[in-house]
Amino acid sequence: MIPSLESGVGESGLSEEDHRHLARAIELGRAGWGRVHPNPMVGAVVVRDGVVLGEGHHEVLGGAHAEVAALSVAGDARGATLYTSLEPCRHHGRTPPCTEAVHAAGVARVVFWAADPGAEAGGGGELLRKRGVIVDGPFGRREEWRAENPFFFHDPDSARPCVALKLAVSFDGRIAPAGGRRVWLTGPESRREVHRLRAGFDAILVGRRTWEADDPRLTVRGSITPRVAPVPVLLDRQGRATAELRALGEATGATGIVATSSERAAALQQRLGALADVLAVPATPHGLDLRTLLASLHERGVTRVLCEGGGRLAASLLSARLVDRIYLFVAPVFIGRGGVPAFPLDAADSGPEAAAAHPARRTRDPVHTGESRSRAEGWHSCADPVRFGNDTLIVLDRSA
Amino acid sequence: MIPSLESGVGESGLSEEDHRHLARAIELGRAGWGRVHPNPMVGAVVVRDGVVLGEGHHEVLGGAHAEVAALSVAGDARGATLYTSLEPCRHHGRTPPCTEAVHAAGVARVVFWAADPGAEAGGGGELLRKRGVIVDGPFGRREEWRAENPFFFHDPDSARPCVALKLAVSFDGRIAPAGGRRVWLTGPESRREVHRLRAGFDAILVGRRTWEADDPRLTVRGSITPRVAPVPVLLDRQGRATAELRALGEATGATGIVATSSERAAALQQRLGALADVLAVPATPHGLDLRTLLASLHERGVTRVLCEGGGRLAASLLSARLVDRIYLFVAPVFIGRGGVPAFPLDAADSGPEAAAAHPARRTRDPVHTGESRSRAEGWHSCADPVRFGNDTLIVLDRSA
Numbered sequence: 001m002i003p004s005l006e007s008g009v010g011e012s013g014l015s016e017e018d019h020r021h022l023a024r025a026i027e028l029g030r031a032g033w034g035r036v037h038p039n040p041m042v043g044a045v046v047v048r049d050g051v052v053l054g055e056g057h058h059e060v061l062g063g064a065h066a067e068v069a070a071l072s073v074a075g076d077a078r079g080a081t082l083y084t085s086l087e088p089c090r091h092h093g094r095t096p097p098c099t100e101a102v103h104a105a106g107v108a109r110v111v112f113w114a115a116d117p118g119a120e121a122g123g124g125g126e127l128l129r130k131r132g133v134i135v136d137g138p139f140g141r142r143e144e145w146r147a148e149n150p151f152f153f154h155d156p157d158s159a160r161p162c163v164a165l166k167l168a169v170s171f172d173g174r175i176a177p178a179g180g181r182r183v184w185l186t187g188p189e190s191r192r193e194v195h196r197l198r199a200g201f202d203a204i205l206v207g208r209r210t211w212e213a214d215d216p217r218l219t220v221r222g223s224i225t226p227r228v229a230p231v232p233v234l235l236d237r238q239g240r241a242t243a244e245l246r247a248l249g250e251a252t253g254a255t256g257i258v259a260t261s262s263e264r265a266a267a268l269q270q271r272l273g274a275l276a277d278v279l280a281v282p283a284t285p286h287g288l289d290l291r292t293l294l295a296s297l298h299e300r301g302v303t304r305v306l307c308e309g310g311g312r313l314a315a316s317l318l319s320a321r322l323v324d325r326i327y328l329f330v331a332p333v334f335i336g337r338g339g340v341p342a343f344p345l346d347a348a349d350s351g352p353e354a355a356a357a358h359p360a361r362r363t364r365d366p367v368h369t370g371e372s373r374s375r376a377e378g379w380h381s382c383a384d385p386v387r388f389g390n391d392t393l394i395v396l397d398r399s400a
Numbered sequence: 401m402i403p404s405l406e407s408g409v410g411e412s413g414l415s416e417e418d419h420r421h422l423a424r425a426i427e428l429g430r431a432g433w434g435r436v437h438p439n440p441m442v443g444a445v446v447v448r449d450g451v452v453l454g455e456g457h458h459e460v461l462g463g464a465h466a467e468v469a470a471l472s473v474a475g476d477a478r479g480a481t482l483y484t485s486l487e488p489c490r491h492h493g494r495t496p497p498c499t500e501a502v503h504a505a506g507v508a509r510v511v512f513w514a515a516d517p518g519a520e521a522g523g524g525g526e527l528l529r530k531r532g533v534i535v536d537g538p539f540g541r542r543e544e545w546r547a548e549n550p551f552f553f554h555d556p557d558s559a560r561p562c563v564a565l566k567l568a569v570s571f572d573g574r575i576a577p578a579g580g581r582r583v584w585l586t587g588p589e590s591r592r593e594v595h596r597l598r599a600g601f602d603a604i605l606v607g608r609r610t611w612e613a614d615d616p617r618l619t620v621r622g623s624i625t626p627r628v629a630p631v632p633v634l635l636d637r638q639g640r641a642t643a644e645l646r647a648l649g650e651a652t653g654a655t656g657i658v659a660t661s662s663e664r665a666a667a668l669q670q671r672l673g674a675l676a677d678v679l680a681v682p683a684t685p686h687g688l689d690l691r692t693l694l695a696s697l698h699e700r701g702v703t704r705v706l707c708e709g710g711g712r713l714a715a716s717l718l719s720a721r722l723v724d725r726i727y728l729f730v731a732p733v734f735i736g737r738g739g740v741p742a743f744p745l746d747a748a749d750s751g752p753e754a755a756a757a758h759p760a761r762r763t764r765d766p767v768h769t770g771e772s773r774s775r776a777e778g779w780h781s782c783a784d785p786v787r788f789g790n791d792t793l794i795v796l797d798r799s800a
Contacts (some may be wrong), residue, residue, distance in 0.1 A: 318736065330728070340574045
């Protein structure tokens with residue numbers, strides 16, 4: 001998962017050692033998943049004369065930033081180099097500016113990875129430079145920064161949450177055997193990872209049938225306790241949700257949201273009472289208008305949504321280009337004839353993305369043409385694949 | 401790809417250092433892919449007092465075995481430890497027994513990973529023990545050894561070649577958009593890897609339509625030049641292959657094989673003349689009898705076959721439980737509505753494997769049940785997934 005940083009290495013003459021510490025800082029930052037939102041995950045390492053004096057990461061929203069945490073472990077950091085996965089902030093937010101802490105600590109050099117895009121927080125590198133600190137950074141590309149911090153680098157102009165899709169498929173691309181009988185394709189290791197992932201989101205979005213069949217609680221029951229539990233959002237175009245929704249409200253401690261069509265909203269809210277907030281969304285021939293749904297969630301402060309299915313909902317989101325990231329779990333299971341494809345054939349029109357693959361060339365020698373696949377195709381692998389038990393997790397980000 | 405060796409570490413008290421050198425030996429062995437068949441791929445490391453004196457691997461059939469290669473680099477290996485990924489052989493084959501070379505070199509200790517299952521070659525560990533060498537091994541499980549050397553550990557009683565299946569699918573489990581228009585799903589890095597894989601096989605098996613559409617040459621055009629080029633085997637039930645087969649014969653230097661139904665074989669052979677060997681195979685309602693086809697190839701000395709499609713052929717092989725390994729390339733492409741599933745819905749009955757997935761339990765808390773997926777399900781991930789460009793390669797072995 002550690003980015004190559006190669007672009008940076010060449011440009012600035014980062015040493016092997018610099019590279020290693022920066023990679024370590026990025027790795028440290030990941031421990032903030034589910035705890036620091038809406039802040040980014042950041043890690044930092046303080047090094048002097050090749051000796052690591054301190055490591056730290058941003059642990060929880062409102063707590064010390066990574067730079068301050070690492071400096072505090074280091075103690076005397078005069079003349080040291082500070083490696084951090086994000087440009088030190090220069091603004092008074094929930095905590096004082098990191099630039100001040102860095103300067104006050106007598107740090108001689110700062111090496112940072114990602115540029116802070118914030119209008120207020122950004123520019124810390126330049127500020128430190130002006131104060132006489134040697135500053136190297138940023139390194140890498142925005143696409144790589146986004147791979148680490150998908151929410152922080154989500155386009156703020158999109159006026160919708162960052163949307164991730166979780167899929168579990170058999171190796172022949174199906175989600176259930178003929179007849180739709182439900183099966184667990186993935187093993188317990190993958191399911192634990194799903195709980196870890198959930199912790200990083202504001203909301204979990206599922207279709208009603210998936211919700212009923214899979215996991216009525218939609219809670220986070222893994223190794224990470226999220227700072228704020230994600231809100232369950234149920235897509236229920238027909239407005240059929242009933243009192244069984246009780247589980248939704250009970251388990252999360254927060255009131256769940258049920259999205260239904262505008263004409264059914266009032267009746268549904270009346271029936272559900274305090275069990276859930278009903279969100280009225282315009283209906284289209286293909287289902288609820290997902291763009292409007294996401295905009296409404298955004299207005300309520302939901303900035304990142306994990307969609308866990310079902311297949312129609314997933315296909316619709318993909319087709320509307322409303323998905324930013326895909327967590328694809330591939331299970332070592334062959335389903336075969338008549339199995340339900342990952343996305344049902346009657347899903348909404350797949351739109352322009354279907355044309356994204358390369359038209360086959362009738363070349364006699366496709367391997368040696370040296371052609372490189374364009375990133376404009378839509379998706380790219382944004383991290384190394386990981387094995388969870390017998391399953392494989394592939395993480396894809398939408399290309400800019 | 402380096403196995404855990406954990407079972408071994410616990411049992412024998414292998415040190416961290418032992419573990420590292422053994423893993424290195426396994427890694428070295430991989431360079432023999434496409435060159436050493438029918439021998440296994442083997443690597444070896446000679447170490448004394450923590451210093452690596454020599455490394456080696458079995459480079460080519462008939463050449464030095466890994467142990468001898470490493471000892472020869474090491475020079476004086478008296479008192480050293482020899483790490484090897486396979487039990488040293490004790491028989492006179494194409495080369496003298498490794499046990500003699502190891503003993504003659506004055507090696508004090510041998511640490512080996514996989515047991516040699518051969519009736520003649522096996523037992524080298526015990527022989528060396530009797531001669532006073534300290535011998536530690538084997539370690540790990542047959543399943544892990546097979547992951548590294550799938551052909552060498554293929555069940556000799558199966559009376560058929562070891563069969564691997566190469567698949568390339570979109571992340572929504574499809575191989576082509578609606579209408580079946582052919583596309584390149586995977587990028588050039590994956591296609592290079594396919595050429596590398598091909599080098600390790602005796603034969604490449606494809607259906608006629610796939611052959612026509614994809615790659616009429618079926619040759620190995622990658623980084624490895626195989627010792628013997630794989631024979632192209634074309635499945636052509638209808639006996640429609642024509643003179644365009646010329647490309648088959650020309651490119652490989654070897655005469656290709658065309659398998660067709662028994663009743664069409666004679667006519668087809670007459671039409672093709674010297675362009676290809678026609679193999680008569682009984683037809684079933686679902687296509688040619690694949691078990692008989694594989695048995696016939698086996699009789700001709702083909703011990704390992706890579707099937708590259710199409711989907712029907714792949715599904716039929718899978719359904720008949722004739723596939724030992726799957727190379728699954730997952731491309732970051734969304735095909736969507738109407739796309740052709742990885743295996744067509746009208747493929748042969750998927751048989752008992754479709755029932756392999758877990759019936760879903762209506763448990764409220766599937767994550768915490770601690771249930772572990774049985775390996776009896778059919779497949780397991782036998783190596784870490786690897787990213788090739790934007791694609792991901794997942795390697796699955798059939799569970800015993």
